[in-house]
Amino acid sequence: MAVARYTLLELTRRRILLVFFIIGAAGIALLGILLKVFSSSISGTFQNGGGGGGGPNGPPPLTPAQLNQLLELTFVQNLIGVLGLFALLIAYAIGMTAIYHDLESGSAVSIFSKPVSRVAFTIGKLAAAVAAIIVIVGLLGIEARLFILLFGGGLEQALTLEILASVANAVTLMLLVLALTTWMNNIVAAVVAFIYNGAAGIVVALHNQMENGFLGDNQIVHTGLTILYWIVPHSLVSDAPREIARQEFAIFNAGNVNVGESASQAVSGIPGPSSVGDIVWWAFVIVVFASLVYVAVRRRQV
Known part of the structure; x- marks a missing residue:
């Protein structure tokens, strides 16, 4: 735990995490205030009779509530x-500094000269890094939930699940960057992780398109994408994006008697929530990446 406390202290002394947090908090606040002001102005327009109406052949006008x-x-x-x-920016910032600075500055030499094994060093670093991500993203999430109350609430659960997914995805990326920084310059490690993460995202997106029947029935393509899909990490997702799209579709098609069926067809191309298999695969990838961090630390000469 001494390594974890030392790492958290070092992370708090680095301004970049504070900068990311301030920018994120300010962005969320600005977004919430602007939308609240816009919402109030629209409500005032309707109350003054300026809502207008739809054409005889067009869809009915939206109500203030809609x-x-x-x-x-x-x-x-x-x-x-x-x-x-x-969450991803914070993952890069922590991954690039949590271990790299100790190895390059020589601090690791004094740490290993004490009765601290490399296993304890790795566990302490990982625990501190994960805790930092949870705290920072969690605080931003709390702020976001508070601003949702400005609109009367109703989507807090969807946002909470998405926050958990964002933290999980950030931890995966952070572990990859941590492992790479023991072998190469931290900036190069971040670039490599960025490329790898982007490639993994493309593979997952193509696999989702294949599952929805948009890539034809070529068995070679299907087999190749399936193999690649179970090699790369899967970004966890909640049902929030699909549910938001479904509700937006329902608002614009309120007069359609088959709105439920039509909405299901409209959102079919949006990835649904991660399955149990995806979550298990994420946990497996976390274990693998954490093990890579330990192996890299163990093999590193200091």
Whole structure:
């Protein structure tokens, strides 16, 4: 635990994490305030009789309640993007510094000269890094939930699940960067991890398209994508993106008697929540990447 406390202390002294947190918190606050002001102005327009009406052959006009709901969905959708982005940025920042600076500055020599094994060193570093991600992203998530209350609430559970998924994905990326920084420069390690993460995302996206029947029935393509899919990490996702799209579709098609069936067809191309198999695979990848970090630390000469 001494290594974990030391690592957390070092992370708090580095301004980059504080900068990311401040930018993320300010961005969420600005987004929430702007959408709230916009929502209030629209409600005032309707109350003054300026809502207008639809054409005789067009869809019925949206009511103030529907507009507010649409704004809330837009807000949550943007929050998901912001939180996911900053979770990854924080993962890069921690992964590039948590172990690399100790190895390059020589601090690891003094640490290993004490009765601290490399197993304890690795566990302490990983525990501190994961705790830092959870705390920072968790605080941003709490702020986001508070701003959702400005719109009356209703999507807190969806946002919470998406926050958990963002933290899980950030931990995966962070472990990869941590392992790479023991072998190469931390900037190069971040670039390699970025390319690998992007390639994995493309593979997962293509696999989802294949599962939805958009890539034809070529068995060679199917087999190749299936193999690649179970080699690369899978970014965990919640049902929030699909549920938001479903509710938006329902708002714009409120007069359609078959809106439920039509909505299901409209959101079929959006990835659904991660399955149990995906979660188990994520846990396996975490164990593998954490083991790679230990192997890299053990083999590193200091």
